[in-house]
Amino acid sequence: MNTDQKRKQLEGWLRDYTVWRRLGAESGEVAEEKDADRSDAPDFSGEPAPETGQIRLWPSTDFRDPPLYGLLAAPEYGSWGVLPFSPLALPATPKELKVMEAPPLQVVQGWNLRRISAVQARNSWCAGRLPESESFKLEMFLAWMNSGEAVPALLADHAGPPLAHPLDPRHEYLEDERERTDRTLGASTASGGQQSAPFSKAAEPENDYEV
Amino acid sequence: MENGLKESGVTLEDWRAWHEACALDLAPEGVRCALTGFLGRRFAGAVRRLGQGGLAHRTPGDKDCAHLFETWCCLHQRREGKRYKDWLMTRGDRSQGAVESGVSLLLRKVVLEWVRMEFNRQPVLSLDASLTAETGGLTLEDLLPDPDEKELSFEERRWVNERVEGWVAAMTRVERVAVAARREDRSFVEPGVLRAAGVGKSALHNHFRAWIRSRAEDVKARFPDLPPSESTALALLILEECARKIFLTFSVEVPEAPGCRVMENQDEH
Numbered sequence: 001m002n003t004d005q006k007r008k009q010l011e012g013w014l015r016d017y018t019v020w021r022r023l024g025a026e027s028g029e030v031a032e033e034k035d036a037d038r039s040d041a042p043d044f045s046g047e048p049a050p051e052t053g054q055i056r057l058w059p060s061t062d063f064r065d066p067p068l069y070g071l072l073a074a075p076e077y078g079s080w081g082v083l084p085f086s087p088l089a090l091p092a093t094p095k096e097l098k099v100m101e102a103p104p105l106q107v108v109q110g111w112n113l114r115r116i117s118a119v120q121a122r123n124s125w126c127a128g129r130l131p132e133s134e135s136f137k138l139e140m141f142l143a144w145m146n147s148g149e150a151v152p153a154l155l156a157d158h159a160g161p162p163l164a165h166p167l168d169p170r171h172e173y174l175e176d177e178r179e180r181t182d183r184t185l186g187a188s189t190a191s192g193g194q195q196s197a198p199f200s201k202a203a204e205p206e207n208d209y210e211v
Numbered sequence: 212m213e214n215g216l217k218e219s220g221v222t223l224e225d226w227r228a229w230h231e232a233c234a235l236d237l238a239p240e241g242v243r244c245a246l247t248g249f250l251g252r253r254f255a256g257a258v259r260r261l262g263q264g265g266l267a268h269r270t271p272g273d274k275d276c277a278h279l280f281e282t283w284c285c286l287h288q289r290r291e292g293k294r295y296k297d298w299l300m301t302r303g304d305r306s307q308g309a310v311e312s313g314v315s316l317l318l319r320k321v322v323l324e325w326v327r328m329e330f331n332r333q334p335v336l337s338l339d340a341s342l343t344a345e346t347g348g349l350t351l352e353d354l355l356p357d358p359d360e361k362e363l364s365f366e367e368r369r370w371v372n373e374r375v376e377g378w379v380a381a382m383t384r385v386e387r388v389a390v391a392a393r394r395e396d397r398s399f400v401e402p403g404v405l406r407a408a409g410v411g412k413s414a415l416h417n418h419f420r421a422w423i424r425s426r427a428e429d430v431k432a433r434f435p436d437l438p439p440s441e442s443t444a445l446a447l448l449i450l451e452e453c454a455r456k457i458f459l460t461f462s463v464e465v466p467e468a469p470g471c472r473v474m475e476n477q478d479e480h
Contacts, residue, residue: 007351019326022261023319042301059298063309066316067298087320089327103283103324125297165354165443166393166423166450175400175412187402 006161013090013160017173020088048126050080053135055105056124060184068184069105070114071130072121073142080121082189083108084181091160092170094151097141098158099134108138110145111174112181114189220245223307230296235277250277253315257322269329280314283321349443356440363444370433371448378426378449379456385410387457389419394454423450 001009042059050056050072058068066087073081086107091098095111105128130138141155151159163170182190225242232238235246251273258270271279284295295317303309382390388408389399397404399415408415426449430442437445 003355003357007355010355011351015330016323016327019261019323020319023257023322025260042297057295057298059301063303063312064316066313066320067295087323089324104320127295161355164356164447165349166447167349167420168354171393171399172416175398178398179400182400 001156009090010161013088013092014169016088016090017092017169042125044123044125047122047124050118050121050124050126053130054126055085055128055130056082056121057127058124058184062183065180065183068181069127070124070185071099071108071138073113075118076115079115079117082114082116082121082185083110084112084114084177085109086177091158092173093160093163095145096160097138097155099130099138109177110141112177112190114181114185116185116189120185120189221249221307221311223310226300226307226310230300235281247273247277249311250280250314250318253318254280254322254325257315257318258326261322261326266326266329271325279325280318280321283324284317352440353443356443363441363448367434367441367445368448371445371452374429375449375452375456379453379460382422382453382457383418384408385415385418386422389415390422390450390454391457393419394450426450 048054052072052074054072056070056072058070060067069085070082071085073083075081085105086092086096086109089103089106091107093111096107096109098107100106137155137158140152141159144152144155178190222245225245228242229235229238229246232242235243238246254276255267255270258267261267270276299310299313299317302313379387385408388404392399392401392404399405399412399419405412405415410418423446427442427446430437430445430449434442434445
């Protein structure tokens with residue numbers, strides 16, 4: 001992908017982001033509400049057990065947030081990797097990957113990879129699966145993220161443009177998304193996007209543990 | 212009012228009936244009409260907030276808005292749809308207000324997708340004009356400079372090297388933390404960064420932007436005829452050199468200084 005194509009890609013992303021921010025402006029339609037009674041929490045008992053490649057939905061804990069969709073990556077040492085989905089349709093940076101075409105779930109945030117406990121993985125709704133055809137692309141993406149190499153040609157069309165300028169509005173997007181994920185999954189789940197999360201067909205964590 | 216009318220004929224019972232049915236089309240007629248009208252009004256309200264007269268004129272009818280809502284939130288019979296509805300119906304205190312707040316949150320994504328579709332159909336909307344405002348006046352060329360463009364000259368590099376010490380000496384603690392954090396690709400919301408800065412995220416952003424813009428003005432005053440991409444490259448070099456100086460000064464000479472604490476637990480997003 002040459003510089004002109006990258007600029008066009010960034011232009012599309014900036015247009016979406018502009019609309020997204022304006023739509024999120026205070027409208028009075030999202031009213032502050034009382035917290036749910038703990039005994040009244042959603043019941044996840046009927047949900048299938050977490051599996052690699054599942055798309056799970058976590059209820060938001062802040063009334064301003066929509067629920068959080070995440071893709072389960074392979075478990076490591078009893079914890080699950082979660083790749084949150086971006087609210088936007090285009091990848092913002094090279095560490096975001098477009099994995100599906102149809103809304104609402106299109107782009108995963110590799111930079112925002114989280115590690116959650118088995119209990120936290122179970123306390124979510126199972127909302128679908130990543131198509132088998134996309135698994136290889138995602139596996140390659142996760143392996144590349146820790147390599148320090150340039151984006152492989154096979155991924156270049158599906159990943160976002162480079163982020164270099166210190167005043168680029170994408171910095172603010174990254175921070176907002178990081179905060180949103182912290183609010184729903186907890187700040188301690190942040191892995192910095194540097195740990196590997198191999199996308200193999202493993203089924204269950206080696207050990208479940210309670211938090 | 213909890214189970215009664217809240218907005219033009221919609222009740223909490225209507226939302227429950229929709230939750231029970233697999234889709235709006237399968238809900239009783241009264242429920243369908245009430246919720247379709249509600250979704251149409253909220254959709255139109257969101258489009259109005261965009262401030263695009265041309266778009267408001269093309270807002271779909273209530274029925275189409277409701278259809279888009281169910282389609283793009285996958286609220287039909289598919290598994291995803293059931294889960295979204297479960298989330299909506301178990302939000303907060305499970306009141307009508309909580310459900311409708313949740314609908315507005317989901318509509319944000321629906322309207323975004325609709326705008327994308329409309330823009331692709333007619334890319335003359337004035338959205339592009341607002342991009343410059345969103346980027347603080349920076350162009351796409353500034354944000355993504357051509358890697359093949361001419362390198363900075365010796366004179367430009369020497370000018371930066373001569374001034375780094377003065378720039379860093381004049382920086383406040385907040386500016387030092389912001390510059391060091393940005394250079395390390397660290398987020399302004401990280402607790403460690405905020406602790407070191409002693410201010411909130413917004414203030415940190417403001418200080419950082421002001422400092423960078425001030426350096427961009429220095430560049431313009433010294434090299435008034437530089438093309439934008441070269442000015443950006445020079446501003447980036449200043450950021451890099453100042454961050455390096457901060458690191459050396461505050462982690463070696465004065466290890467307890469607040470500016471160096473930002474270097475602890477380095478990680479990247």
